[in-house]
Amino acid sequence: MVNLHGKTALVTGSTSGIGLGIAQALAQAGASIVLNGFGDVEAALASLRTMGVEVIHHPADMRRPDEIEAMFALATERFGGVDVLVNNAGIQHVSPVEDFPVQKWDDILAINLTSAFHTSRLALPGMRAANWGRIVNIASVHGLVGSAGKSAYVAAKHGLVGLTKVTALETAATGITCNAICPGFVLTPLVAAQIDAIAQRDAITTDAAQARLLSDKQPSGQFVTPEQLGNLVLMLCSPFGDQVRGAAWAMDGGWTAQ
Ligand code: NAD
Numbered sequence: 708m709v710n711l712h713g714k715t716a717l718v719t720g721s722t723s724g725i726g727l728g729i730a731q732a733l734a735q736a737g738a739s740i741v742l743n744g745f746g747d748v749e750a751a752l753a754s755l756r757t758m759g760v761e762v763i764h765h766p767a768d769m770r771r772p773d774e775i776e777a778m779f780a781l782a783t784e785r786f787g788g789v790d791v792l793v794n795n796a797g798i799q800h801v802s803p804v805e806d807f808p809v810q811k812w813d814d815i816l817a818i819n820l821t822s823a824f825h826t827s828r829l830a831l832p833g834m835r836a837a838n839w840g841r842i843v844n845i846a847s848v849h850g851l852v853g854s855a856g857k858s859a860y861v862a863a864k865h866g867l868v869g870l871t872k873v874t875a876l877e878t879a880a881t882g883i884t885c886n887a888i889c890p891g892f893v894l895t896p897l898v899a900a901q902i903d904a905i906a907q908r909d910a911i912t913t914d915a916a917q918a919r920l921l922s923d924k925q926p927s928g929q930f931v932t933p934e935q936l937g938n939l940v941l942m943l944c945s946p947f948g949d950q951v952r953g954a955a956w957a958m959d960g961g962w963t964a965q
Pocket of ligand 1 (some may be wrong): 719720721722723724725726742743745746767768769770795796797798818819845846847848889890891892893894895896897898
């Protein structure tokens with residue numbers, strides 16, 4: 708569907724979960740990849756190298772503008788710039804507003820929202836020079852609706868949807884598009900932690916907690932997969948995506964249809 712040979716994709720938070728799934732889809736389409744994130748970096752690198760593409764990793768902490776700038780400097784030095792930017796890094800914390808740890812609020816806003824401003828401002832000049840580019844912001848259903856206990860996350864994701872719209876308008880007459888994807892629950896380490904918390908709180912098995920989590924919100928009763936999200940990113944990178952601009956595209960098993 709899309710040929711990304713000769714293009715470079717940078718995916719923040721791509722050492723696990725959704726980001727890794729998206730990086731793998733972009734690599735399958737032929738893009739060189741800049742990985743970012745913590746944890747098992749070697750396993751992530753190895754899974755992409757088997758696809759025969761060039762891949763590098765930069766450990767920039769998305770809370771640190773100076774480190775984000777260093778990551779872009781490396782991408783420019785190695786590949787000449789970034790053609791596809793996927794802002795995916797994100798963390799979660801669940802707690803009522805009055806108990807919400809202040810440092811957690813700051814970290815969630817920095818990683819889930821402000822980092823996308825920094826990466827976008829650094830990527831756009833090269834995209835404008837090429838008159839082609841794709842910015843995909845991995846928001847969430849929580850960019851569209853709220854859930855109790857997730858104040859910082861919901862605020863950040865609504866902000867990310869807003870940033871997406873403005874970036875799309877500022878690039879509307881160019882070959883650059885900017886869109887947000889709004890996934891429902893995906894079974895990654897970020898959600899596994901919430902399932903464990905439900906199992907502990909309600910004294911039920913992990914399987915029962917998983918079913919409870921889904922039945923509360925996601926009518927399909929099934930998780931969205933990183934592979935499905937990766938293929939949506941590929942569509943946005945293809946010519947079929949040329950006029951998809953400023954969208955907040957839900958892939959949520961029916962969550963926000965309710
Ligand atoms: P995950 O925990 O599996 O992966 C998060 C990634 O971000 C990892 O690679 C981690 O190393 C990286 N990361 C964390 N803090 C970082 C920092 N300070 N600097 C750089 N990288 C950092 O989570 P996931 O579920 O794959 O989530 C990915 C994105 O998708 C997040 O933005 C999340 O909000 C969003 N999302 C997830 C779900 C879901 O159900 N899992 C649903 C909707 C949206």
